[in-house]
Amino acid sequence: MRLRNKPWAKDFMAQHPDVLILDEERPKVDWQQEFGNEHPIHIEVGTGKGQFIIGMALANPEINYIGIELFDNVIVSALEKVIEMDKPKNLRLLRANGANLTELFQEGQVDRVYLNFSDPWPKTRHAKRRLTHESFLQRYETVLRKNGEIHFKTDNRKLFEYSLTSMSAYKMKLQFVSLDLHADMPEDNIMTEYEEKFSAKGMPIYRLEAQFCE
Template sequence: MRLRNKPWAQDEINKESSIVIAHPEQKKGKWNKVFGNDNPIHIEVGTGKGQFLTKMGQANPDINYIGIEKYTTVIHSAMENVRDANVENVKLLNKDVLNLGDYFEEGEVSLVYINFTDPWPKARHEKRRLTYERFLSLYQTVLKPNGEIHFKTDNQGLFEYSLHSFSKYGLILNNVSLDLHKSDMVGNIMTEYEEKFSSKGMRIYRCEAVYR
């Protein structure tokens, strides 16, 4: 993914400290105080430009959403989406998912979304895939018992790999779809990439994986 440089992005992000949380490690175990309620917390790893979480926040005001994105120029776009939509139940972290355990207490999260992540198709890059076993272990440390992963991609190879990775790790697979937009799923919220790929007639793959 080629990113357009926005040298002013960090300054703009700093002005929106109620949306982009600067020191999330200080909120570990205290996210209910950040949101001002005890609603469930759902996180999206690699949140991109934020369309998915913004619309999820609007559709589900009784759920708290946190998007994690390491690229500053990208999180800036997500911040603008959240700000312009005026959704108070969505927060953002300009951080690396590898440090997830620094930001959330064990069992503080109910659900993890992984949407249209980089497939890293070369075998030597397997460990970078967000459905690789070390990431599955990382998610498990912050998820409640029986927590879930909801995964969507346009990449068939990554989907097949992820199904195998989930199963090998011991997760239970539910609602596996090989063509999401021709399925009977109701209320699907699309990401920017999903709109782009589906408009070209490409299949969207989706599944839910539950820890046990």
């Protein structure tokens, strides 16, 4: 996907350090101090334009949410939405590379990881870039608390099948698997921008929940 250049993005982002944190400025933030409480922390790796993470934060004020996104031209759209929602106190955006999770969070600091409509990287030689590759699972396990969870949604069946295999090989416990999430829509499901787009076209949405085991 080609990203539209937004030359004003950096200046706009710099004006809202209470919401958006730049990785190079504040590595390994003390998140309990940042939020001012000890509530559970849920992160979304690849938060895009922020619809999902904002919806989750508004629906669950007792949980702290962090949306992680690498590209300025994308995360600035999420920032605009957060501002429109009067900056929920339990939500932060983090401009960072999800591959650097162990540099951004302390061990056992996170309670849940969300992966929504990640780039499928369909070519075999690019498998290590998939966010459900073993190398990424190792990073999630490091930053997650004991028995932490991954919740994953995608429209890409091959990526979903790959992810099921990868997590099973990693000895994770598959707690929930759906091959058509919207066929029996859970009441608490918060849709992403992509999810709305694909489901409107009649495409199935695949979802799983998996837990790391000792």
